[in-house]
Amino acid sequence: MFERPRAGERAILVHVAVNADIEPRALAEFEELAASAGADVLAVITGSRRAPDARYFVGSGKAEEIRDRVAAEGAELVIFDHELSPSQERNLEALLQCRVLDRSGLILDIFAQRARSFEGKLQVELAQLEHMATRLVRGWTHLERQKGGIGLRGPGETQLETDRRLLAERIRQLKRRLAKVGRQRDQGRQSRRKADRPTVSLVGYTNAGKSTLFNALTGAEVYAADQLFATLDPTLRRLDLPNAEPVVIADTVGFIARLPHELVAAFRSTLEETIEASLLLHVIDAADPAREELAGEVERVLGEIGADAVPRLLVYNKIDLLEGAQARVDRDAGGRPLAVWASATTGAGLDALRGAIAELLRSDTLRGWLELGPEQARLRARLFDIGAVVNEQVNPDGHWRLEVSASRKHLRQLGQLEGLGEDWMKAAGS
Ligand SMILES: Nc1nc2c(ncn2[C@@H]2O[C@H](COP(=O)(O)OP(=O)(O)OP(=O)(O)O)[C@@H](O)[C@H]2O)c(=O)[nH]1
Numbered sequence: 132m133f134e135r136p137r138a139g140e141r142a143i144l145v146h147v148a149v150n151a152d153i154e155p156r157a158l159a160e161f162e163e164l165a166a167s168a169g170a171d172v173l174a175v176i177t178g179s180r181r182a183p184d185a186r187y188f189v190g191s192g193k194a195e196e197i198r199d200r201v202a203a204e205g206a207e208l209v210i211f212d213h214e215l216s217p218s219q220e221r222n223l224e225a226l227l228q229c230r231v232l233d234r235s236g237l238i239l240d241i242f243a244q245r246a247r248s249f250e251g252k253l254q255v256e257l258a259q260l261e262h263m264a265t266r267l268v269r270g271w272t273h274l275e276r277q278k279g280g281i282g283l284r285g286p287g288e289t290q291l292e293t294d295r296r297l298l299a300e301r302i303r304q305l306k307r308r309l310a311k312v313g314r315q316r317d318q319g320r321q322s323r324r325k326a327d328r329p330t331v332s333l334v335g336y337t338n339a340g341k342s343t344l345f346n347a348l349t350g351a352e353v354y355a356a357d358q359l360f361a362t363l364d365p366t367l368r369r370l371d372l373p374n375a376e377p378v379v380i381a382d383t384v385g386f387i388a389r390l391p392h393e394l395v396a397a398f399r400s401t402l403e404e405t406i407e408a409s410l411l412l413h414v415i416d417a418a419d420p421a422r423e424e425l426a427g428e429v430e431r432v433l434g435e436i437g438a439d440a441v442p443r444l445l446v447y448n449k450i451d452l453l454e455g456a457q458a459r460v461d462r463d464a465g466g467r468p469l470a471v472w473a474s475a476t477t478g479a480g481l482d483a484l485r486g487a488i489a490e491l492l493r494s495d496t497l498r499g500w501l502e503l504g505p506e507q508a509r510l511r512a513r514l515f516d517i518g519a520v521v522n523e524q525v526n527p528d529g530h531w532r533l534e535v536s537a538s539r540k541h542l543r544q545l546g547q548l549e550g551l552g553e554d555w556m557k558a559a560g561s
């Protein structure tokens with residue numbers, strides 16, 4: 132149903148700087164994306180505009196330049212590094228006489244090629260259909276306008292209505308199935324939590340080296356490659372730590388600037404694995420000159436999915452490519468590890484990384500006494516529920532004194548449930 136670039140499909144790329152200068156890094160990333168989708172890039176056309184044009188996104192002069200280039204090179208596909216409206220996409224296809232794909236369509240296509248798990252495939256299909264649905268809706272109104280007559284039911288419209296109904300039905304079906312798979316995964320998560328095994332999630336920009344690091348730390352052999360979005364499905368493994376209980380570590384899908392919102396929405400349930408982690412290892416390509424910008428982009432998406440509050444450890448990876456860089460641990464004023472400089476390929480800094488993870492997880496546990504009044508019986512019950520109560524005394528005035536020991540994360544979640552604010556954990560701290 133969804134047409135994707137065929138391997139080796141002859142493509143022309145269009146990248147326009149809107150009200151800015153062309154950024155070589157953004158351009159190179161776009162070319163990599165196209166190559167990751169399997170396109171054979173014949174030419175790259177760049178330009179700049181104050182604002183997108185309503186008809187073709189680019190101006191009509193640029194559109195004609197692209198048309199001539201398509202004819203000269205015999206291109207089958209033109210890929211825009213931008214979000215195109217459905218009507219822009221259609222106008223361009225009419226003018227260029229070949230298929231047009233926008234940035235979301237391109238990224239969705241790469242995801243479709245990479246999805247392996249049942250859930251991953253469902254998620255990608257849902258995102259693709261939602262991307263398509265907006266296009267069909269517009270297609271319909273567009274036809275209606277051409278037809279002009281009120282109350283005339285042309286066969287074109289009937290077909291579109293059928294398509295829309297089938298599409299809506301399939302979208303509902305996918306959502307139901309995803310909800311079911313999500314519940315099954317929740318159960319897995321629950322039993323891990325019962326076994327009291329904290330989860331550490333690798334997050335970061337695509338190609339930062341998350342999977343390579345995952346393999347280096349666990350001895351696993353997940354697919355790692357110099358291509359964008361090599362990983363799609365989350366993988367879990369046991370990670371042994373020095374002087375600490377083993378934890379579960381998760382390798383996850385990478386982020387990219389201007390990620391299509393359909394994808395973020397479709398992957399929300401997988402990404403929840405990330406939000407629920409005790410610690411996020413934010414992997415950054417230390418050798419990329421734009422690393423701070425990319426890290427900021429990752430933080431933005433993490434915020435969007437509600438992972439702001441999860442503790443972070445930055446991992447500056449690929450130090451072997453960074454001249455003069457050495458494995459080291461940066462700490463904050465209180466001595467807590469903030470960042471580890473390492474190389475997943477040479478192994479430099481990996482022991483320090485394991486140590487820092489163990490340290491952060493240890494300091495993640497709060498232990499102390501808490502005094503609760505009779506009106507806080509529900510909070511007391513919840514603390515017992517999560518197994519946080521080590522000791523309990525009852526004062527003559529009917530107040531409870533509880534000794535609690537639990538991870539900051541659990542206490543934070545409990546505080547949120549009870550509407551207590553962040554401070555209440557400090558009361559529990561020793
Ligand atoms: N020189 C060097 N290359 C590395 C290092 N870590 C990873 N790489 C390379 O970087 C590329 C991307 O690595 P991956 O582990 O697939 O990256 P990822 O973050 O999992 O990428 P996605 O799954 O696409 O999000 C591969 O070619 C790796 O060999 C490192 O420490 N040093």
Ligand SMILES: [Mg+2]
Pocket residue numbers: 341342343354355361362383
């Ligand atoms: Mg990966």
